[in-house]
Structures are given as structure tokens and as C-alpha cells.
Amino acid sequence: MYIQDLVNKGGMKMKKIAVLTSGGDAPGMNAAIRAIMRVASRKGVEVYGIYDGYTGLVNGKIEKLKNIDVSEILSRGGTILGSSRLPEFKEDQVQMQAINQLKERGIEGLIVIGGDGTYRGALELSQKGICCVGIPGTIDNDINGTDETIGFHTALYNIVDAVNKLRDTSSSHHRCFVIEVMGNHKDSLALYSGIACGSEFIITKNTGYDEDYIIQMMDYYEKQQGKKHAIIIASEKMIDVEKLAERISKETHFSGRSIVLGHIQRGGSPVPQDRILASQMGQYAVELLLNHQSGYCVCKKDNHIVARKIEDALNDVSEIQERMYQLFNELV
Amino acid sequence: MYIQDLVNKGGMKMKKIAVLTSGGDAPGMNAAIRAIMRVASRKGVEVYGIYDGYTGLVNGKIEKLKNIDVSEILSRGGTILGSSRLPEFKEDQVQMQAINQLKERGIEGLIVIGGDGTYRGALELSQKGICCVGIPGTIDNDINGTDETIGFHTALYNIVDAVNKLRDTSSSHHRCFVIEVMGNHKDSLALYSGIACGSEFIITKNTGYDEDYIIQMMDYYEKQQGKKHAIIIASEKMIDVEKLAERISKETHFSGRSIVLGHIQRGGSPVPQDRILASQMGQYAVELLLNHQSGYCVCKKDNHIVARKIEDALNDVSEIQERMYQLFNELV
């Protein structure tokens, strides 16, 4: 199911490849772009940057990357190529336009960096004959088949940093903070930050949400355990954090406050893990492409960089992070 | 109007003084508590900590501070003494209860750290014969008579740090962020962070709010100046940042996003400026008290630590920060 060692699937040596970033930006995308550029250049392959995701691909916003373009981007968040969403990319005609843009320029391979929407586009281009490879770039860590996505570690760092800041002020006022974090389909950000911050509760699709029980427990923590402050972390779209905070104020001895962390989570310079992961994946994506392995996505599985058919990754049922939920429960 | 060199107003040498923190907590309050403790100890004066602000004073939550209590607090945000709001402290009877708590313990002087509400309490105690001194502790920098309050610099740092994080992600998506910051009566946080972040707009009581003009200018920045991202900083209670962001999305080429920074602003370890300012003010407050100068508040005025009658400070018309507004305008 996963491949690690590469066999060339035949075909001529590629001379020109392109890269685009799509969907929400993630810290580390630039590190991946840099790795693709550096690794391909060494092998004598030209790299083209496609600006603003699939929109730029369709409209031909495509430029040859120079070494200088990637020389100071390793530590920068966001993506120098820009990103956008293009729902119309599902349409055949639009895809053909994209393929023409590539063919006109003699570009033989394409690397896309993004989430599962991005992968779907790559899959279709691949089925239409363009050699395509995907790299998982999203802070949500919600892509099947890979244990980690580029940007996840930085987002986690940002959340934990924010909670660090709230702690002292929190205990000065006997406060309970209800904090909304991102995470999309999966709840990795809430779950991992809950463990890393030592939060009293997490509210995720997996845990569900029993408000009465939370209120009851907060009261218990305050009265029986003498806790001076508390943290509740909620995945986006699960609850209205403001309302829960208000109820905590009314029905427990904590003073409830809410905060929606929002885009701060995807900001800042990528942490080392994301820079390294992105470099590894960028390197491997180039190798896949030069070996004419089309329709694959790069994954980190059990600590190894491997590849997998995009359709398998997309259709896979997400592994439930059982042990981490159990760990959270035993630490509270 | 301001006093700098102290003359002892007579009275016996004090043996016991107390300190409380009140209102919203501010990073650096602990540094002030530590300075009070250290400076007073050297002079053979005992220091009592009053827990949870005026509430604790009225209820007698008062304990003698030991050296070890303040030995690791310099770098910690919040206040180890806790804080609360007690509207009833305006009542004579409640104040008398507070005074009794002090007298019972032989405490002759009181230092309060907080905002203008806190000052009012100190003024009344002072008028009832308790030797009282105030220290300005609030992130809002909204206390008349002092150029800087403890916590302001850290809050400013936190805002600029958050905007730093938003920049890269912002330019990846052609975004305009509308950011709500704290500030209470005055708009110092919005004004200073606007300059420090190079924001395109600030929305404050002083600037007013002309939404159409903002929309028009954002369009101009995007089309004429080719800006890839933009930042608008708004003082709390001025606008609904979400709505402005939505209108920006609809009527300009920027994609608008909003964020309410909230309590993150008052979090974290105090920056050096706040630690130093708090140490200076704590030291000076002890000197004022030991010289029986009651009813004064400590101020930083033109870079000097001085004292002023609390009632003068409270009634003073706040100096308008004209040059800083002008500076902001010339930098856009």
C-alpha cells in the first residue's frame, strides 16, 4: 500500500516540473518549495512556480523559479506562491485549460501542496495524463494516510504558546478559559494541544459534548480539588465558546472567558519539525516525479517518508487516535 | 503638581505596610510586589499581602509576606495576590470594615496597584486616615498623570507579536485583517500598535470611524499601490470587527478576516520595560509611604518617577496624544 524505495516507471528524464500551493496556507509550505527547487536543480531539472494555486495554473500565472527566489524563505510562514480556492477545477474543461498551460511550457510534472481538496485536483490531472504528486500541507493534520502534515506542528506550538500566556492571568482571577482551535475534519489540534497544555477538558467530535457534565466537573475541580484556573479546548464548529463561558460564570465558582484563536494558529515562522518534514517531503516528491510515479501523495508513516496512491489516501478511513484520547483521560 | 524629592511629613516610623492588586491583572504587578517587599524589608518594615483585592481587604484575607514568596515572581505575569472587583467598596460601612482589618493587624500603610477604580478606593481610605499610595497597574495605559502604566508595554508586545504571526499568512491570501485590541478609556494600545505594526488604519475614539472611507482606501491600497495584505487595528467597543471584515470581502479585492485578540494581550511574562517600571514604582511607593505621604499615586512623567495627588490625577484631562496620531498618519 505504501511505497518507499523507488523504481523508475519508465519515460524520458523530465526537464521541467512545476509546483503550486492550494487551500489554506500552512507554515512550512515555503520550506517544501525550497526543497523541491534545490533538489530538482541539482539534478538539472527546471522548476516553475505557479502562483495562486489552481487559479494561477488555469490562467497561466507561471514563472520559472530562480535560486534567489527560495534563498530566504525557509523560515517564513505562509507561501510565497500564494494560494486560492477554485471550486470550478472539478470541471473537465477547466482541467484541460490547466493541462494546456503546462504543455505549452513543456512542463512534464506537477507537485501540488495542500489538503484533500488539492489532492483531488491532482488526482484528476494525473488521470488525464499529467504526472502529478501531492504533498500534505495543512495545519489541521486531517489527511488520511500520513501521520503528520506540514504546518501541524507550528499550529500546535502557536496554540500552546497562547495558552501559556493565558495561564498566569487566569489564576489571578479564578478563571476558566474556553478556547476554540482549528482542526477541520479531524480533531488533532484540540486533542494534541489538550495534552500539551494540560487542559481540563477537550470538546471534539470524538468526545462529544455533554454540557451539563462539564459544568458539574468544573464545579468539582474548583470546590473539591481547589483548582485556581481551568482550560477547556474545543474544536471549531463544535460549540459556541462564548455561551459555554457564560454558563460557567453563572453556574460554577470560576469566572468563564472565551477566546477564538483563529488565524494566529497558522501564523509565524515554522517550527523546526515543520521545516524538516517539509524538506523531506519536498525531496521525496521530486524523486517520485522523476521516477514517473504519477498519482501519488507523500506521507509520513511510522516515522518514514513514503508514498501512497492518492485515491487510497482519500478513501481511507481515518485511523482513530484512540491511545491519545486515552492518554488525555488518564492525565486529567 | 508633581513631587519628586521626598520630605517626611512627620509621624512615627512605620513597621507594617500592606499591598493589594485590584481590577484587571497586568503583567509586571508581581515585579512591583517584589520590589515593595524587597525595599521595605531592607528598611526593617514588614509587608503584608492582601489577597483578591479590596474583597480580601474587607474579609481579612491578609498574610505576612516572606522573602520566599516573592523570590521567583519577577518573570511571572498576572498577580500572585489575585485580584477582584468590589463595587460595594464605595460604601462607607465597607470601607470601615477594611480599615478595621488593617488596624487589627497594626498595619499603618497601604499600597494599591491597579487602575482608576482602584485609585478611588485608595483615595477614600486615605481621606479616612489610612496612609495610602497608588501604583498604576493596567495594560490600557489609561491613567491620567502617568505616561506609562505597568503592563502596557507587555500588552503592546503581545499585539505586535500576534500581528507578526498574521503577516505571512495574510500575504499568501491577499488578506486584510481587522484586529480588535483592548485599551479601555484611552486608545493607547491601538495607536501605539498601529505605529509599531505599520497598520494601514487605526480605528479609535480619536480618529472616529468612517466605514465608507476605509472601504474606499482599502480598494485604493489594493489596486493602486499593489498591497498584498493590509492590517486594520480597532480599539475595543468601537466597531464589530467581523462585520467590517465581511464588507471588505464584498467590496474590495482583499479577503477580509477579523480577530479579537482578547486576554492574550494581558498574558505572558512581562517584558523588561514593565519589570523595570514596576520595580521603580514599587520602590518609590515604599518611600512615599515611609514618608507618610498619603493620597498620592506614583507616576512616570517625562521619564522621571514622581508622585501626584490621586485626586489631581483622577480629575486631570487626559493629554491628547497628538504627535503620535500625526506620526501614524505620516507613516501610512
Added chain:
Amino acid sequence: MYIQDLVNKGGMKMKKIAVLTSGGDAPGMNAAIRAIMRVASRKGVEVYGIYDGYTGLVNGKIEKLKNIDVSEILSRGGTILGSSRLPEFKEDQVQMQAINQLKERGIEGLIVIGGDGTYRGALELSQKGICCVGIPGTIDNDINGTDETIGFHTALYNIVDAVNKLRDTSSSHHRCFVIEVMGNHKDSLALYSGIACGSEFIITKNTGYDEDYIIQMMDYYEKQQGKKHAIIIASEKMIDVEKLAERISKETHFSGRSIVLGHIQRGGSPVPQDRILASQMGQYAVELLLNHQSGYCVCKKDNHIVARKIEDALNDVSEIQERMYQLFNELV
């Protein structure tokens, strides 16, 4: 060789266990102590803290931990239990003294957190009949059998953060910084930070050190590639960074500067990865102990938390991080 699912090796249910930290402190050790305390408490097991490593064990500096002792330590660097080195612990007599201290208190199991010196002590105690388990706590990531050690990620973060700071000042003066980092036996810190910072060179046991070649290449980078600044990262004990910097100043167009990062690397609040890893390992160590699995150390192998015989881990030949070296070379 590795075990993952636990079978109880028999023996009565333990009622009292102890934990110590030894060797250089590592950020995340406190998170491990907290996890041990929380997980054991839930199972009705008492946890004793041994202060100052094996020294404290021998001298009986042992105290029962209370919940409150671990309630605010998750985010703190260092170790609340203190640490020390005790070379005499190799001696039989000293070990017997340690065992007596445990037996006197009815402590049946011991968890040690540290590096390979720490493990050797645990192995000997285990062979003398004390049920012992090891957790890898060292910033150097130099313990065989585990892919990651507690503290490594934070040290890596600190290095990358420091290099981030040097970048801008570096390019203002056409500078080449030669930076010494820690790493002990293995070169993980130099290798991983070299990739994460995009350094021009790394100097490690594995790469060796050809000074003439470095000088020649620096000259090439400056003249041919127009680089405005450069970074060289060297493992400790490999070179005199100051001398290399001087030679760079003399023989290339860069202005060479050196810096020894030192203890800053092991400082600060642990990053999320270290907190999570420490929590996982603390939990697993308790499970091992309660299942009477003595003489094991906890490892993270291929992204799973597993256990291994300490003697196997100690004698194992360290896997060479070939692919990472190759990655570094392809990115320069």
C-alpha cells in the same frame, strides 16, 4: 526486541513507586513526572519523588508527591526533582544503600529519567532485584533504541530560534556565523538544526572536518553565488569555533563570527512535542512497572511507544542517520 503490548509478569500489585531524574536536565522531564504521578494516582499507587538524582536516592532525600506538586509543572523546563551526577553509584555498596532506602519505605518500583549513564544505574538496580524502568530524558537524542528523547525537540527549537535572530544582523554585515551546538555522542542537534536553519555547512563526527574545503566553499558561496551571509553549525568538541571564524575573516570575503550557544539550548518551556512525548512515556513507564517488567526502557520507535531491554538499548549500535545527511547535502 521491542515490546508493545504488556503482559503482567506476575507479582503483587505495587502500592508505592518512586521517580528520579538524573544527568543533564532536559525540558519535558517535568511533564514526565506529572504523567507518572497522574497515571499512577488513578490506579491507586503512591508516587515518591527522589530529589537530586541517585545522590538523593542514596541519601534518602525521598518524599511522597502530592497532586499539588505536579499541578503547574507541565510547562516548566528543568526538573522539579533536581538532578546530579554520582559516579560512585557504580559501586555495589552504594547501590545497596540505595536499595535499602527504597525498601525502608516500602517502595517497590523505580522510574529513572535521564541518559545512558542513568540507564546503567537502573540496570544494576534491576539486576539486584528492584523493579526498574528507564525513560530517555536528554536534549542530545543520543540514546540507542529510541528515535526521540525528551528535550530534543525543545533544544532544536532553541537553536533554530537563535539562528533566526542571527540572520538579519548577519546579512547586514556580510557575516558568516560559526555556531557550536550540543549533541554529545550523536550529532542529531547539529544535523537536524542544519537542515531546519538551512545552514551552509555542518561539522559533525559523521561529516568530519576539512577546514580547507570549508574555506574554499565559503569563498565560492560569496563570490559565485552572491550569498550575503552564511551559517556553519558545529557539534560540540569538534572544532574551536572562534578559530574557524577568524580564518574565515582572513581568507574569504565574509566577516567570520563565532558563538557557543551553551545552556540556552536546554532552557525554556518545553515545546508541545516534548510535553506530549514525555506524557506518553511517563504513562507507559507506569504500565511497565505495574506489570513488573523490570530492566526495560521506554522508546519511541517508528512512531510507537514501546519498551526494550535496557542492556539491548545500551549495546545497540546506533543507527546512522544516513537519509538525513543526504537530505542536508541535497538542500545546500
Added chain:
Amino acid sequence: MYIQDLVNKGGMKMKKIAVLTSGGDAPGMNAAIRAIMRVASRKGVEVYGIYDGYTGLVNGKIEKLKNIDVSEILSRGGTILGSSRLPEFKEDQVQMQAINQLKERGIEGLIVIGGDGTYRGALELSQKGICCVGIPGTIDNDINGTDETIGFHTALYNIVDAVNKLRDTSSSHHRCFVIEVMGNHKDSLALYSGIACGSEFIITKNTGYDEDYIIQMMDYYEKQQGKKHAIIIASEKMIDVEKLAERISKETHFSGRSIVLGHIQRGGSPVPQDRILASQMGQYAVELLLNHQSGYCVCKKDNHIVARKIEDALNDVSEIQERMYQLFNELV
């Protein structure tokens, strides 16, 4: 002595001015360059950037700045113009060459950003008829006449941040860290960081250095006061920090360790104070120039932005920071 309100000294309206940075780079220099560019542009004045300090001026490395050149530099450390030292600039002939470079391009006014060496150059150019203004840019805060220099606050922040990191690891091992900081002529960095970190000792020109006394006191702190760790901050060029650390290890119960913070102090994104100060000073420098006030430097004095004759500033006897030394002593 200081001027605040400007009267035009006559002369035609300037059309072209230039800016250079010289000496050691300081975080916030870019913010000053940006402010100069923005403020001058608004008034219809062209701004030229001189690259690599006086060297670039002499050699004609001068380019017209565009708006885009300063649009993302506010948050970046270092200086986009580069810097260098040119001892030969004392020579008449070299200065004439510089003046010719300006005249050839029709540049009528020059702003230099740097330390006192930089100011001397400006003074001489001013005496030779070029309209020159200085801005204090150095992390050392060692320029007479101004209470603060651009970069000082960021350096202070960096030091305090580093000491924060050392604290926890320090108390895990009963350590005393001896930390060398920058500061040049004056000892502001050691003095202010000593207060902000709560260090046990500072070693500066002003305090002098009595090693025996320090050893004796460290012993006292450890034995009598039960301190678990200690910090000594030493100004550069005062002592060999490694040797003091060794003696502490030998003669007290602390384990001594030394660290030279070096260039990390001048790194990183400027803190808000430096960005704001630089913006204020940049604005004021343009105003001075456009009013044909030559030979002045911009100062922050008692919280106001004012100007002063460069020669007065250079010859002024530095005010002794008496109250801050006293504050330090009362806090230990």
C-alpha cells in the same frame, strides 16, 4: 541646549536626501529608514539609500529608494542598507570624495544612523557644508544626550529572554550563571538587564569588580538564604566569565557556568519600543533636514523627541545612572 520646535534656517526646499546606516547594526534601523522614506515622500522629497555605510558613500553605492523597498522592513532586524566601518573616513580627501558623490546626484541632505563614530563623520561632513543629521542607532545605549538609542530595548529583551531560559535549568542543578552582555562605553545593558532579571550581581565599570566579595556573597546566598540558583551579569570587557564561573564552582556550593551571549543580543525582530522610537526619530530627522538644521542629532530626552548639536552630544559627560544603580542594590 535642546531644540524641539523647528524654525526653518532658510535655504531652498530640498528635493533629494540620502540615508545611511553605519557601525554595528541595531534592530529598528529599518524602521527608521522606512519612516524617513515615508515622511519624505509625502513631502515630495526623493530619498536615496546609501549601501554599506560610509564605504558605500565614498564609492557611490547609492540608489534611489522606492516605496516597495521599505514596505516589509518594519519588523526586520538588521539594516537593509548594510553597514560597515571605515576608519579612513577621518581623512579630508576621503570626505571630499563622499561629498562629490552626493553633489553629483544633487543630494542636498544626509541622515546617518549609528553610534558616536557615525556621528563624528556626520559632524565633519556638516562642517564641510553638507546638511547632515544623526539618529542614534546602537544597542549599547551609549550615546550622550539621548536617554534611549534605537536597538537598546530589543537587546534588553533578548538578554532577559535568554536569562528566562536559563532559570529553570539553573535551579535543577543548583547553578550560578555568569553571563556576559554587550554595552560598550556605558553599562546600560548590564544594569537594566540586572534589574529586569533580578540578578544577584552586576559587574560594570561603575560597580567595579571585587571577586572575593562576590565569592563570599554567593556563598552567603546559598547557605544563608537557601537560594537554588543565581545570576551574575557582567558587562563586556570587564572579566573573564569562564574563570569566575570556575572559581564559583570551586569555592561555593553553587555549580558555576558561564555564557557569552554575543550577537544574539542584536538579533531578532525589533520590539515595539524600538520600532516606535525609530519611527519618531526618522520623522524628526526629516523635519530637521528640511528645515536646514545641519549638524544636529535626534535625541529622546525626558520622553520628548528633540535635537541637539552633535558636538555637544559628543562632548557631553555622560550622566551617571545613579538612581538605577541604587534601585538595583535595593532589590537584591
